[in-house]
Structures are given as C-alpha cells and as structure tokens.
Amino acid sequence: MFDVLPDRVPWYVVGPGLGLLIVGLFFVANQPLGASGAYVQTSGLLRRRTDIAVWRVWYFVGMFAGGLVVTQVLREGSEVRSGYDAMRGVWPLWVVLPLIFGGATMLGFGAGRAGGCTSGHGLCGTAQRSPASVAVTATFMAVAIATTFVLRIATGGDL
Numbered sequence: 001m002f003d004v005l006p007d008r009v010p011w012y013v014v015g016p017g018l019g020l021l022i023v024g025l026f027f028v029a030n031q032p033l034g035a036s037g038a039y040v041q042t043s044g045l046l047r048r049r050t051d052i053a054v055w056r057v058w059y060f061v062g063m064f065a066g067g068l069v070v071t072q073v074l075r076e077g078s079e080v081r082s083g084y085d086a087m088r089g090v091w092p093l094w095v096v097l098p099l100i101f102g103g104a105t106m107l108g109f110g111a112g113r114a115g116g117c118t119s120g121h122g123l124c125g126t127a128q129r130s131p132a133s134v135a136v137t138a139t140f141m142a143v144a145i146a147t148t149f150v151l152r153i154a155t156g157g158d159l
Contacts, residue, residue: 022123029055032128034120035063036111090158110140 025033031053038060044052087096111117114136116125122140125133151159 018123019127022127026124032116032120032124033059034116034124035060036117037120038063086159090155 022033025031038056041052041054041056042060045054045057084096084100087099091099107117114121116133116136118137118140121130121133121136126137
C-alpha cells in the first residue's frame with residue numbers, strides 16, 4: 001500500500017500527547033485510562049452486564065482495530081506480521097508459542113492481582129501520586145529490565 005507513519009514517533013511528541021490525554025480524560029470523565037479496564041468492560045458487555053462504561057468498550061475495539069490498520073494496511077507489503085519475528089529468528093515456533101502464552105497468562109494474572117495494568121498504574125496511577133501505583137510501576141519496570149538481561153544472556157545477544 002503506502003507508508004504513512006514513521007517507524008517510531010519521537011518521545012517528545014508521544015510523551016506530552018499521552019500526558020494531555022490522561023489529564024483530559026480526568027477533566028472530562030474523572031476516570032483513568034487503562035487497557036485492562038477496557039478489557040473488563042468489553043467482557044462485561046459480552047456477558048450482558050448493564051453497569052459498563054461504553055466508551056471503554058470502544059477504546060478496547062479501537063486498540064485492536066488501530067493496531068490492525070497500522071500494521072496491515074498503512075505499511076508497505078501485505079504480509080501478516082505477528083511482532084515476534086525476532087524471537088522466531090532465534091527459536092522455533094514450538095518454543096515461541098508457549099513463551100507467548102505463558103507471558104500473556106502472567107501479564108493477565110499480574111494485572112488482576114495489581115488491580116490494573118501497566119497503562120493504568122504507570123500512566124494514570126502515578127499521575128495521581130498513588131503509592132500503590134508507584135510500587136507496581138517500579139516492580140514491572142524492574143521485572144522488564146531483568147527479563148531483557150536474561151533474554152540477552154540466553155540468546156547470546158540475538159534478542
């Protein structure tokens with residue numbers, strides 16, 4: 001098709017943009033922005049609950065649809081990409097699939113135990129100066145850094 005977006009938007013554009021989005025959402029709706037909250041609300045809609053925030057369902061649909069549009073439509077080439085090509089270059093599919101499944105399961109379990117996800121705690125919770133959100137954010141950042149080091153060592157620097 002055509003290449004519309006750069007590979008990465010500069011931090012000095014995305015950072016203030018996220019900050020304005022979070023402050024704007026608090027100003028307009030007095031609610032935090034979080035992906036796991038959007039998932040829970042979408043799940044509630046599918047289970048026909050009546051106490052859902054419909055805007056969060058649209059946020060969840062928009063995350064999926066936006067990712068699909070950007071990766072499949074607005075980029076050169078029409079191949080389906082998974083985002084795990086680097087891992088597939090190092091390990092076979094039978095190793096990568098359990099790693100992805102295990103990581104997603106731990107992510108979901110952690111979000112449930114922590115009462116929110118990385119975007120909810122890391123962006124909104126820390127913006128509200130919540131001690132719990134600061135602790136959760138420090139924990140997931142430390143685990144992410146440690147995991148990166150372990151992967152670098154385990155793959156000889158290939159990941």
